[in-house]
Amino acid sequence: MSSESLPTFVVVGHVNKGKSSVVATLLEDPSIPIDLVPGTTTEAAAYDFKIDGKSIFRLIDTPGFQEAEATLEQLKMRSQNAGDHQNAIRDFIKQFDGSGRFHDEVELLRPLLQVGPVGLLYVVDASRPYRATHEAEMEILRWLGRPGMALMNRIGPEDHAESWRPVLQQFFSVVRDFNAHEANMEARLGLLATFGELHVDWKEPLKTAMDSFAARAKQRVSASASALAQFLVEAWSHVETMNYTPGSADSGANLEGDKLSSRYEKHLRKLEADARRTVEAVYGFAPLDHLEQNFNLTPEDLFDQEGWRFFGLTQTQLTARAAAAGGVVGGSLELITGGLSFGAGVALGSAVGAAGVWFGSHRVAKHWTPKHTRFAKLFPGQHGHMRAFGPIANDAFAYVLLDRALVHLRVVQHRAHARQGPLNLDDTAGFRVGDMAAAQRKVVDRTLHACQSAGKQKQNPGAELVENLASCLQAFAQGS
Amino acid sequence: MTELRDFLDAEYALQRDESAWEGAAKKVAASALVQANVSVGEMRQRLSSQPEARRSLVKQWLVTLREQGVPLPGDSMVRAYVGLGGLAIALGAIFGLVAGKTALMTTAGQPINLWLFLGVLVFLQVGLLLAGFVFAAVAKVRGKEWLGLLGRFSQTIFRWKWVKHHAEREMLGALPETSRVEQWIWLGFTQRFAVAFNLGAAISFVALLLFSELQFGWSTTPDSFKSTALESLVDVLAAPWAWAAPESWSPSADFIAGTRWETLEGNFRNPSVDGREWWPFLLMSLLVWGLLPRILLLSWMESRKRKALQSLTWNHRGYQRWVEIMFPLQACSTRTPVDAIEEVTASSTKQSDSRKGILWGAWPLEIGEENLFARHSPLTALHFPSSSLVYAGGQGLEQEADIITQLSGSKLAELWVFVEAGESPDKRLTSFLGKLRQTVGKDCPIHILPLEHHAGQWPAASDRDLEIWTRTLSSLRDRQLSVRRIAAS
Ligand SMILES: Nc1nc2c(ncn2[C@@H]2O[C@H](COP(=O)(O)OP(=O)(O)OP(=O)(O)O)[C@@H](O)[C@H]2O)c(=O)[nH]1
Ligand SMILES: [Mg+2]
Numbered sequence: 001m002s003s004e005s006l007p008t009f010v011v012v013g014h015v016n017k018g019k020s021s022v023v024a025t026l027l028e029d030p031s032i033p034i035d036l037v038p039g040t041t042t043e044a045a046a047y048d049f050k051i052d053g054k055s056i057f058r059l060i061d062t063p064g065f066q067e068a069e070a071t072l073e074q075l076k077m078r079s080q081n082a083g084d085h086q087n088a089i090r091d092f093i094k095q096f097d098g099s100g101r102f103h104d105e106v107e108l109l110r111p112l113l114q115v116g117p118v119g120l121l122y123v124v125d126a127s128r129p130y131r132a133t134h135e136a137e138m139e140i141l142r143w144l145g146r147p148g149m150a151l152m153n154r155i156g157p158e159d160h161a162e163s164w165r166p167v168l169q170q171f172f173s174v175v176r177d178f179n180a181h182e183a184n185m186e187a188r189l190g191l192l193a194t195f196g197e198l199h200v201d202w203k204e205p206l207k208t209a210m211d212s213f214a215a216r217a218k219q220r221v222s223a224s225a226s227a228l229a230q231f232l233v234e235a236w237s238h239v240e241t242m243n244y245t246p247g248s249a250d251s252g253a254n255l256e257g258d259k260l261s262s263r264y265e266k267h268l269r270k271l272e273a274d275a276r277r278t279v280e281a282v283y284g285f286a287p288l289d290h291l292e293q294n295f296n297l298t299p300e301d302l303f304d305q306e307g308w309r310f311f312g313l314t315q316t317q318l319t320a321r322a323a324a325a326g327g328v329v330g331g332s333l334e335l336i337t338g339g340l341s342f343g344a345g346v347a348l349g350s351a352v353g354a355a356g357v358w359f360g361s362h363r364v365a366k367h368w369t370p371k372h373t374r375f376a377k378l379f380p381g382q383h384g385h386m387r388a389f390g391p392i393a394n395d396a397f398a399y400v401l402l403d404r405a406l407v408h409l410r411v412v413q414h415r416a417h418a419r420q421g422p423l424n425l426d427d428t429a430g431f432r433v434g435d436m437a438a439a440q441r442k443v444v445d446r447t448l449h450a451c452q453s454a455g456k457q458k459q460n461p462g463a464e465l466v467e468n469l470a471s472c473l474q475a476f477a478q479g480s
Numbered sequence: 481m482t483e484l485r486d487f488l489d490a491e492y493a494l495q496r497d498e499s500a501w502e503g504a505a506k507k508v509a510a511s512a513l514v515q516a517n518v519s520v521g522e523m524r525q526r527l528s529s530q531p532e533a534r535r536s537l538v539k540q541w542l543v544t545l546r547e548q549g550v551p552l553p554g555d556s557m558v559r560a561y562v563g564l565g566g567l568a569i570a571l572g573a574i575f576g577l578v579a580g581k582t583a584l585m586t587t588a589g590q591p592i593n594l595w596l597f598l599g600v601l602v603f604l605q606v607g608l609l610l611a612g613f614v615f616a617a618v619a620k621v622r623g624k625e626w627l628g629l630l631g632r633f634s635q636t637i638f639r640w641k642w643v644k645h646h647a648e649r650e651m652l653g654a655l656p657e658t659s660r661v662e663q664w665i666w667l668g669f670t671q672r673f674a675v676a677f678n679l680g681a682a683i684s685f686v687a688l689l690l691f692s693e694l695q696f697g698w699s700t701t702p703d704s705f706k707s708t709a710l711e712s713l714v715d716v717l718a719a720p721w722a723w724a725a726p727e728s729w730s731p732s733a734d735f736i737a738g739t740r741w742e743t744l745e746g747n748f749r750n751p752s753v754d755g756r757e758w759w760p761f762l763l764m765s766l767l768v769w770g771l772l773p774r775i776l777l778l779s780w781m782e783s784r785k786r787k788a789l790q791s792l793t794w795n796h797r798g799y800q801r802w803v804e805i806m807f808p809l810q811a812c813s814t815r816t817p818v819d820a821i822e823e824v825t826a827s828s829t830k831q832s833d834s835r836k837g838i839l840w841g842a843w844p845l846e847i848g849e850e851n852l853f854a855r856h857s858p859l860t861a862l863h864f865p866s867s868s869l870v871y872a873g874g875q876g877l878e879q880e881a882d883i884i885t886q887l888s889g890s891k892l893a894e895l896w897v898f899v900e901a902g903e904s905p906d907k908r909l910t911s912f913l914g915k916l917r918q919t920v921g922k923d924c925p926i927h928i929l930p931l932e933h934h935a936g937q938w939p940a941a942s943d944r945d946l947e948i949w950t951r952t953l954s955s956l957r958d959r960q961l962s963v964r965r966i967a968a969s
Contacts, residue, residue: 016904016948036944037951038904066907069877104907128902131842132875156902156942289525422521 006048007057007202009195010111010146013123014137015039015064015104018153021180021418022123023047023061026188028213030285030417032061039063044107049209056209057195057202062108068136071105075140085143089113105140112144119198120148122172127156130163138171147198149174151191154182174198180418185217221413221477222470223282228405229470231275236398236448237455238271239390240264260389272401276408283412289422290408391455398448409477436476443472483789484561484665487658489554490538493545494802502805504544509806512537520807527803534799537806561665565672572673576680583681584688591697591741591748591755597762601681602717605770608674609777664785671778678771685766695755696762697741697748707737717765729760824862824929824964837864837896838883840873840912841903847933858931858938858966859898873899873909880912887919894925901930901941905952917958926961928953940966 011019016038024032027047033040044062048055065071071092078088089109096102097110112118120141124134141148150168152161152175161177168175178191189210196206242260277287392398404425411423436444447469454461493501513523526533545552583600586592688694698710711733715722718730731739738750739758748755837859839852852869853860859869870886872879895916899909916926930941930949941949950963 015906037948038906039952067911069875069908073877129844131844131900131903133842133873135875 009119009121010060011121012108015066017123017125018180019123020061023059024418025180025416028417044111051212056205060111063104065137066104072136117199120146122150125155126152126161126164127154127158129160148172151178154179181416220282222474224279225474226470227278229466233461233466235268235271236451237391237461239388239455241388264389391452440472485554485558488557489542489552505806508541524807568669568673569676572676573680576677577684580681580684591695594696594698602765602769661788668781674774682766696758697739697755699741711736720768823967834893837869839871839898841900842874892920892924897928899930901932901945904948928963
């Protein structure tokens with residue numbers, strides 16, 4: 001397809017109404033400059049959607065109207081009748097190009113004059129009421145005689161779409177709602193379909209683009225699921241080892257034990273961070289910052305409720321932990337979900353102390369020393385000079401890792417690429433461990449136990465296990 | 481030590497009930513945000529990545545706490561440490577003087593016993609030093625802290641005893657961050673003592689050298705003891721300086737053999753030698769083997785202490801709670817510099833006839849005069865008469881030109897521009913403001929007041945909108961132009 005017949009859409013509108021955000025979200029490109037203040041985009045810039053290096057359609061981001069009234073006045077001075085509107089605009093551009101005056105208007109009008117069909121996307125902020133000053137902008141756009149549609153973005157929480165609609169309908173054949181920060185896959189594909197309607201030649205390429213986006217989404221879920229499965233299997237089977245000083249007194253031994261468990265925690269955290277980074281990269285984001293409570297798994301942290309909140313446990317899960325302390329061990333998932341019925345009130349308060357001990361660092365995983373009869377079998381050739389910590393012995397804790405990973409995936413998956421700032425992981429709506437189907441939980445349970453025994457035997461859990469878990473997670477993530 | 485004081489105070493304060501320090505923390509947080517001109521999220525990020533930022537924030541917080549008279553133990557603990565350090569030095573010096581004097585004891589008619597001198601002031605010192613290293617090595621291998629049980633015990637007692645008048649004891653039980661530093665302080669005391677001891681010994685030696693005649697000799701009971709044994713010992717001891725010092729500082733074999741004391745005869749084996757000539761060697765032994773290692777050790781420990789102080793990270797749980805109170809997660813999405821925006825009250829504005837107001841933008845038609853000057857409207861609150869209000873920024877450009885002509889030549893006390901908060905400023909407005917500035921002169925204050933109007937109400941502008949307005953207008957670099965806001969009602 002030559003560049004002339006490439007479906008091209010110029011995104012215009014008043015300054016600071018979310019034009020760049022629309023482009024970033026539609027093309028899933030987080031690198032487009034977006035900022036709070038008006039005048040962020042200063043030059044028109046073309047962004048192509050490509051498949052295998054071939055451009056399929058093009059969006060042109062523009063600076064936006066800053067002085068529409070004055071521009072219209074200038075245009076009117078150059079035109080006698082409707083027949084010479086386009087010439088008037090050409091004159092206008094010729095006169096002011098490079099002069100500094102009307103820089104933004106020149107930049108946004110120029111791409112609209114190119115030969116061949118060009119679509120026009122007029123972005124407004126429908127969380128603000130319609131104001132008569134926008135009429136000049138739409139009037140100018142009408143002079144161009146290009147097929148166009150209006151997009152009602154929502155920057156603020158309010159809704160004034162009703163004051164906009166009747167006006168927009170006078171100027172544009174299509175008026176659509178499109179929230180640049182919240183738009184999900186469906187809304188984006190729907191919009192692309194509408195783009196295809198603007199010109200007879202565009203239907204086909206836009207259809208190709210939609211298919212490609214949908215395929216990409218699937219492939220992203222599957223890549224993320226593999227990354228998560230890899231991470232979980234590694235984390236669940238991980239055993240931290242350390243050379244052991246024989247004959248040291250008890251306090252020394254404890255100290256070494258603490259060191260070992262903190263190394264273990266550190267390693268798990270690193271695995272988690274790496275997995276998150278991978279998922280973010282799969283979705284085309286540079287490493288994101290995370291808004292969540294920092295956690296320190298120092299032993300003292302493990303003993304108080306607050307510390308567990310830092311670790312990412314919800315009140316419900318905390319209760320589940322308390323229940324576990326009561327001796328209801330096993331059936332790991334029921335522990336977490338069933339926690340609901342325990343009520344997070346008084347029972348929690350009294351049980352948390354004991355739970356802290358139960359869930360203390362020494363019980364997150366088992367601490368092996370040569371005293372254990374099976375030690376020699378597990379670590380052949382180590383003549384009693386090694387300690388080991390792991391693999392995860394605490395099912396609830398293992399599920400916490402899974403849950404955190406799922407929350408993260410969910411938030412990344414639904415993040416519009418126009419979004420700025422850190423990922424908010426405290427906002428934990430969406431799929432969680434508790435939403436898994438019984439069959440899926442069974443897969444997770446089986447994987448977990450396989451990891452535990454593999455870890456104990458110092459064996460590699462195996463690729464098959466990872467694949468199984470990956471396809472389970474993929475089904476889960478795709479299903480919701 | 482002033483830094484240590486901060487750490488003690490901060491850790492102690494964090495263990496206390498929040499109510500004791502919350503106010504100060506919030507105050508510091510607010511001013512820190514304004515000063516750094518960053519959002520809460522950015523501040524949190526900065527704090528988590530820059531230990532320096534954490535440190536300075538903790539410091540500001542402590543200053544505020546102290547100003548508020550909150551009792552904190554740091555000052556008195558640090559004073560106690562200084563006192564203990566002084567005590568260690570004084571005791572060391574006294575012991576050293578006495579030991580020096582004892583080692584140089586003379587029996588009438590006999591030279592000073594070289595063995596005694598070397599034994600007490602060199603061999604014993606080297607032995608103690610080595611014992612210290614062995615102890616440290618054992619502690620290290622066994623993963624214990626250097627200080628050992630006794631040290632811990634005295635540390636605890638010290639904290640309790642000393643601070644009981646100044647603070648609540650239980651809270652001093654656990655100051656995990658500072659005790660990493662305290663370990664080096666306590667070890668420093670032992671080395672202070674040792675340095676002072678060796679100095680004291682050296683001083684008494686030099687004093688005696690100056691004011692009396694000291695003959696040194698050696699003897700052994702079995703006559704079979706060969707002087708070559710002592711020779712090689714002396715060679716080893718003198719090795720550090722023998723290559724550089726004059727010959728007399730490293731005694732020769734003949735000299736050593738000659739100064740063997742024959743008790744029965746009451747003279748040296750070689751009567752022609754002078755037992756006084758031992759002194760340079762002995763003084764050097766004292767300085768090089770006794771004093772020098774202790775000075776090195778002391779300075780190493782001091783540097784470790786400084787390092788430990790620098791590496792205190794402020795990252796423990798108490799601190800995280802502190803951050804949470806100062807910069808709550810929920811506040812991350814809003815930026816706070818808008819707090820710095822001055823609020824408008826009727827009394828803060830000039831009431832004069834030479835005040836003009838411009839209502840900018842295409843405000844909806846339903847806000848007519850009756851809305852603008854209703855009882856609860858900001859314009860009424862500012863005592864703004866309808867006669868001094870003009871309209872611009874709507875459809876058409878004539879009004880803007882009219883205002884410029886109308887204002888040229890008139891002397892204004894101040895100019896108010898009322899804008900729609902949710903419509904971000906565009907170049908139409910900023911270039912109009914530029915023209916206004918040229919017309920009214922550079923000294924006339926121009927106040928921009930972003931307003932919201934909903935169904936007859938005048939709610940306060942959102943922080944986001946205010947930030948957009950301040951950030952955009954500050955790029956105009958007009959000192960007399962300011963964004964103001966109305967008090968939330
Ligand atoms: N909450 C929310 N904020 C939005 C949305 N769209 C845009 N914004 C915000 O609005 C501001 C402006 O967005 P941009 O995409 O830079 O707008 P623009 O029209 O390209 O701005 P200029 O390039 O300055 O003309 C940014 O702070 C965005 O984060 C949205 O759908 N929801
Ligand atoms: Mg832009």
